[in-house]
Amino acid sequence: MNRQTLSPIIPSLAPEISDLSLDRLLSPASHFQHPRDVLEDGSLDIWEKRAILSSWASDACAVESMPALRQPPGIGRPVSFDDIMDALRRLDALAPPPSGAADDDHPQLIDRLSA
Numbered sequence: 001m002n003r004q005t006l007s008p009i010i011p012s013l014a015p016e017i018s019d020l021s022l023d024r025l026l027s028p029a030s031h032f033q034h035p036r037d038v039l040e041d042g043s044l045d046i047w048e049k050r051a052i053l054s055s056w057a058s059d060a061c062a063v064e065s066m067p068a069l070r071q072p073p074g075i076g077r078p079v080s081f082d083d084i085m086d087a088l089r090r091l092d093a094l095a096p097p098p099s100g101a102a103d104d105d106h107p108q109l110i111d112r113l114s115a
Contacts, residue, residue, distance in 0.1 A: 029074030
C-alpha cells in the first residue's frame, strides 16, 4: 500500500473551530492583545469577558521574575496585571446586581456563612 493514500489514524487534536465566539473563548490570545480589546468586543457577554480576563490574571500567565506582568499564551508582549484588574473592575461596574434568587436556593449555606 502506498503511504500517501492512507488516511491519518488519529485525527487532529486541535480541530478547526468554525464558531468565532467559541474560538474567542478557547483561544483568546489569537483575537485579543490587550484587556481593552476584550472589553470592546461586542460579541461577548460580560461573563465571557470576565472568563477571558480572569484567565489572564491567573498566576499561570505570570511572567517569571516579573509578577506584575502576565503573558497569556499567544500574545506577543506581556500585559500589566493592573490593566487586567482595571478591565475586570469596569466589567463589575457594568454587571447587573445580584437578584437574590440564588440565595433562596441554598438556605443552609447562607445560614452557615452568616454564622
